Ligand SMILES: Nc1nc2c(ncn2[C@@H]2O[C@H](COP(=O)(O)OP(=O)(O)OP(=O)(O)O)[C@@H](O)[C@H]2O)c(=O)[nH]1
């Protein structure tokens with residue numbers, strides 16, 4: 001199998017290209033850049049969206065993302081694989097219908113005050 | 126990025142900071158259980174789907190025949206406050222999904238490695254992975270048999286852990302125990318920061 005087949009970026013050494021679940025993306029498997037698991041996406045208000053122009057999956061994403069939602073949670077709630085959701089989010093981003101906030105670099109190494117807030121918050125749960 | 130328009134989606138909405146914590150360990154060690162015990166939402170699964178490496182990979186008509194493998198990543202959330210959320214991700218158990226681990230570990234605050242003393246070796250790959258990446262982690266010894274067969278010290282020895290890595294006895298089914306594990310991790314991260322500063 002050609003390793004460099006265009007569009008087959010989402011590969012696993014053992015598993016080969018991703019196929020069937022990607023029919024909703026028209027077979028596109030390249031993950032859009034960005035959309036970290038914990039990036040937050042927010043969609044345009046529903047009443048500004050011409051729903052007739054969209055696939056049901058796009059619409060489902062817009063509905064869930066009326067409030068900021070992490071990409072992983074979005075994927076779970078619309079019940080689509082992560083890679084699929086990323087492709088669809090790329091479409092919506094291109095159409096100006098969602099905005100994505102990638103995680104702040106500081107989240108990987110938060111300052112002491114933030115860590116203390118997390119400890120206190122966990123204790124208070 | 127393009128210029129900010131006033132009707133930009135999400136304008137005026139508060140975006141919290143999201144901290145990512147991984148829950149790792151061998152097959153059946155209690156990863157899903159732990160995520161469920163501490164998450165404020167019903168644990169969700171986000172998945173990636175891979176076609177299996179079937180014999181018919183080169184058969185253009187074989188698309189329908191291919192079976193797909195679903196790699197599920199358990200996922201939970203804890204809201205600390207309006208501006209701060211912790212996301213928990215259970216890692217997929219099988220080694221061939223390392224590429225998903227890389228995505229999960231990217232930007233992670235740290236990890237909890239669950240260990241079952243009856244088969245301690247199952248957590249070696251997780252320990253190796255986080256050591257190599259210098260991702261801070263704690264080891265949670267999941268006491269399946271209800272009694273403590275091994276002391277934390279003997280687990281530490283067997284895993285050849287750095288002396289500063291916390292080893293905590295736990296019960297993944299118990300919310301308080303799960304919280305204690307997460308607190309141990311965050312305090313460990315904080316301590317490493319102070320030492321590094
Ligand atoms: N006695 C006991 N049982 C536990 C504990 N933690 C988990 N279990 C049980 O062990 C079984 C496996 O737990 P899971 O949470 O599914 O383990 P996992 O690591 O997610 O498993 P995989 O995703 O298949 O690798 C379940 O039946 C749990 O109820 C524990 O602390 N004590």
Ligand SMILES: [Mg+2]
Nearest residue numbers: 156157199215
């Ligand atoms: Mg599991």
